[in-house]
Amino acid sequence: MTAQPKNTSSLDRIQENWLAARERRLLNWICSRMPPWVTPDRLTSLGMVGAFMIFTGYVASNFGASWLLLAIAGYFVQWFGDSMDGSIARYRQIERPSYGYFIDHSCDGLATLLILAGIGLSPFVTMDVALVALAGYLLLSIHAYLAARVLGEFKLSYLAAGPTELRLMLIVLTLMMMVLGAGPGLFGALSGFDVFVGAVGLILILLFVIQTLVTGKRLARAELHDS
Template identity: 35%
Template sequence: MKTNTKLFADRKRTNILSVPEQKFISYLVPKIPQWITSDGLTAIGLFGSLVIFASFVLANYFTIHFLWMALIGFFIQWFGDSLDGRIAYYRNKSRKWYGFALDIVMDWISTVFIGLGFHLYVESEYEIMGFLLVALYGWAMIISQLRYKITDKYTIDAGLLGPTEVRVVLCLVIALEVFVPGSILYCVFLICTALFFINLVDTKKLMALGDERDAQEKKVM
């Protein structure tokens, strides 16, 4: 499989899995039926988030083995979220700002559903961790959008980590929970701690970029 570089010309990727991921997407895009539109793929991605949410709810009320559904849900979510914009570029039907706005809104809705599912799955004294997970990921999303505003360069990755790596980590955490019930609490705590410090570092970098942009604009005036 070869990477179709034109499909990814609109954004810079720095995540660990970027090379194999882009090759896989380049392989999949031409095989998507014409009747599946970019918006249709966005809807598929949202459906994946609903599957993840349902897996947590069913695992809470019935059996923990329903958590295996979440892994399927994450793949469905990745499929829709990763291919919706790429299919538009491939078919020369891209709508930059429409797609950008829709992508951000759907990402936030998906994050809320996943956080809510976790919130309903864990015992009441640990529910705050679901809120923290959503809040910290939301902070990362805000940093990404502000970085785009300041630099005019869009990237969805925080260094070596991107949405795909986050999905892989969450899948591993959920799989571990099936075999070791209760382990998800410790894993999510570690994830929240890591996100907090990553966001702190990225916020500091963002402020530096803002200072640099201010200095450049003052020189032009």
């Protein structure tokens, strides 16, 4: 026998990041006060608007660091739309598990591309380094989607950090860009921002490798036990 996937409506959501409990209370409070015309699809669209704001802010920072304020505002818009679309669907019990899972995570992939492409097109981080971070994030996302298929578990956080913590980290990074500017590189051709973003990307890739090995061993034991 092989491990059978669960339907997306019965996935076990594993969220162990630092801010998860406080964020969930805040989101439930907002859901209870949200007018009926605010629908999950509109919130998903709002999240994508936020991602385009982030992209535009980083690219426009080539003309002035004050444009980074647009990127910071975009992070808050993107957080609101991305966090609220599924939350309000669950709160109102109007979930469409397969549709919601597909659209939400497709938009997540596009939003991540826009954010890191924008960072790579800014004067602060080279595109090569931004692509390493993008590869790491997408690899870890692939692991989460595969684990949902074979284990019925959807892991939303790693090392006690999830999407919200990553957004906060990027907001702090963006504020540092505004304060420090795009000066000469500290390590040859690489700036301090390059080193930071590249290190995060490498950590994500390492997490993907470790999680792949752990999940592979878990599946092997399960199938050996069932055979």
